[in-house]
Amino acid sequence: xxxxxxxxxxxxxDERFLEHDMGPGHPESPGRLRAIYAxxxxxxxxxxxxxxxxxxxxxxxxxxxxxxxxxxVSDTAGKPRxxxxxxxxxxxxxxxxxxxxxxxxxxxxxAVVEGDACGAFxxxxxxxxxxxxxAAMGFCLFNNVAIAAEHAVRNLGCSRVxxxxxxxxxxxxxxxxxxxxxDVLFVSSHAYxxxxxxxxxxxxxxxxGAGHTVNLPMPPGLGDADYLYAYERIVAPIVDEYSPDLIxxxxxxxxxxxxxxxxMRLTEAGFRKLFGMFVSWSERHCPGRIVMTLEGxxxxxxxxxxxxxxxxxxxxxxxxxxxxxxxGAASGGGGQSSTDPDRxxxxxxxxxxxxxxxxxxxxxxxxxxxLRIRNDSxxx
Numbered sequence: 005x006x007x008x009x010x011x012x013x014x015x016x017x018d019e020r021f022l023e024h025d026m027g028p029g030h031p032e033s034p035g036r037l038r039a040i041y042a043x044x045x046x047x048x049x050x051x052x053x054x055x056x057x058x059x060x061x062x063x064x065x066x067x068x069x070x071x072x073x074x075x076x077v078s079d080t081a082g083k084p085r086x087x088x089x090x091x092x093x094x095x096x097x098x099x100x101x102x103x104x105x106x107x108x109x110x111x112x113x114x115a116v117v118e119g120d121a122c123g124a125f126x127x128x129x130x131x132x133x134x135x136x137x138x139a140a141m142g143f144c145l146f147n148n149v150a151i152a153a154e155h156a157v158r159n160l161g162c163s164r165v166x167x168x169x170x171x172x173x174x175x176x177x178x179x180x181x182x183x184x185x186x187d188v189l190f191v192s193s194h195a196y197x198x199x200x201x202x203x204x205x206x207x208x209x210x211x212x213g214a215g216h217t218v219n220l221p222m223p224p225g226l227g228d229a230d231y232l233y234a235y236e237r238i239v240a241p242i243v244d245e246y247s248p249d250l251i252x253x254x255x256x257x258x259x260x261x262x263x264x265x266x267x268m269r270l271t272e273a274g275f276r277k278l279f280g281m282f283v284s285w286s287e288r289h290c291p292g293r294i295v296m297t298l299e300g301x302x303x304x305x306x307x308x309x310x311x312x313x314x315x316x317x318x319x320x321x322x323x324x325x326x327x328x329x330x331x332g333a334a335s336g337g338g339g340q341s342s343t344d345p346d347r348x349x350x351x352x353x354x355x356x357x358x359x360x361x362x363x364x365x366x367x368x369x370x371x372x373x374x375l376r377i378r379n380d381s382x383x384x
Contacts, residue, residue, distance in 0.1 A: 011292065012053040013318045014115050014124035016108040017041060021129040023097025027085070031265055031302040032143040037129055039304035040311050049312070051319035055115075057108030057126070060151060065106055067154045068147055068181055070138040077102065077145055088140035102130055102145040109152035109252075112295045117160045117250060122292040123283070123318035125255070125311070131299040133175035133254045134200060142173065142200060148297050149254050150181045153188050156250050163187055166248035168239075168282055169194075170231070171256020171299045172266040174203030174219070178254065184213040189246050191239055193231065195259075195267050196221030205367040215371025218242060220364055222357075224267035228274030229350040230357035231259070235281060237361045241374035243285050249293065251286045253279075255314060256299035260306030273349065276313035283317045294318065 022034040065074050080086040081099040088094065105128035112124035132149055134142030149167055156162040165188045169175040174194040179202070182188040194203050209217040220234050257275065259268035270278070279296075286294035296314055301307040369375040 011120065011122040013049075013051055013315065014055050014112060014121040015044065015052050015315070016055050016057045016112055016124065016126040016128070018057055018104050018108070020097065020101050020104045021127075023095070024101035024129050025095040025097075026093045026143070032129070032131065032300075034129070036301065036304070036307055037127060037298075040127055040298075040307055043308045043312065047312075049315050049319060052315060055111070057104050057128075058111050059100075059103040060106035060110055060146070064110060064155060065103075065146055065151060067158065068137065068150045069135070073138045077140070088145075089142070092140045092143055092145070094145070098130065098145065104128070105130060105132065106146045106148050106151045109148040109295065109297045110155050112297070113152040113156050113250070113252070114160065116293045116295055117156065117162065119292070123286070124295045125315055125318070126295065126297040127311070128298050131256075132297070133169060133171060133178050133256075133299050134173070135177045136180060137177075141177065143300075144177065147177045147181065149252050150178045152295065152297070153178075153182070153252055156252075157187050160250075162250045164189070164246055164248045164250075166243060166246065166251045166285075167191065167254065168251065169254040169256070169299075170259065170278060171254055172258040172263070172268055173199055173256070173300060174201075174221075175254055175299075176200050176202045179203070179207065179217055179219075182213065183209050183217055184211045186212050186216050189216045189218070189242070189248065191218040191220075191242075193220040193222060193234060195224055198224070198267065205363045208367055208371065215368060218364070218368060220360055222268070222360055225269060226354065226357060227261070227269035228271055228277070229353045230360075231270060231274060232277055232281075232350060233353035233357050234360050234364070235278065238364045238368070238375070240281070240285070241377075242368070242372050243289070245372055245374045247289050248285075249290050251282065251290060251294045253282055253294065253296040253314075254299045255279075255296040255310075257301030257306050257310035260301065260303055260310065263301065263303045263306055265302055266300075272309040272313060275310040276317065277350070279310075279314040280317040
């Protein structure tokens, strides 16, 4: 179990999340959470405790979203269907679900920062990372992770918050919220070109935030070895240089190999290694201070596999996060160095993944000295 293991990992869940329903056939359906909840009920993960979320207050939400937009969403309460975006609508219970989803991310963040939990997973709907300050977008109403990051900076004493977003879609809303700031480092790996069309290498932040937006736009069809290579070579050195005091994860699982709307090829083993890498970074820089909040993922099997792998990484059950792996992360390898025997399991990265790494290094090395040290494919 990760440091501070005398404390449990919190799982935040609530039946209110099932009341958000965008209609028959919509991929972001209540069935997604029902599948996850049923799996965790049937096979509980030792070391976890379930907690009910609080609701976010209007003040907390308005730190990220415009007041008028919050009013627009609140006005949907009790109405059977309101269309906010071509992909996004509400039902009678959506506003209450959105308040609870943002509140779950807030409560989880408070718990890990204050030491009541040793990691947390907010299993919520609706998701959040596409929501802009003044608009719903891409199935999202309020940006749960952005609201939690802002709360951590304003109220919980955090000054270097790392947001990791491995969802197959670019987290445009989160990027835009913090684009000009250095107190939140945003990292997104995503299929490109793909919805929403943002997240190119050259989008690196502006002003005080220059270099603090890290985008890894990935060609369709990449798999485990490709993702792990990109995170090892680009993200791990930046994380070590930044040394976050809190890690928030927009935990999307639509890069799964069988996801109906995602073009990527991650497997359960890939999820376990990738999310385990995230936990190892927390162990190195901010022990126990990691919160995962559910974003996308539209195949029940992929959701179950990914969520379980992520939770088990936090509690240490069935994961590769041990003293040796953490030591690997400490050296900038993210728990999987070029000599890691698991490389044989995942294979070698593709030429496309190598190109992603080279393009990302070219865009980001002016801001991060660790990327000016060659650690690329020549050493693999």
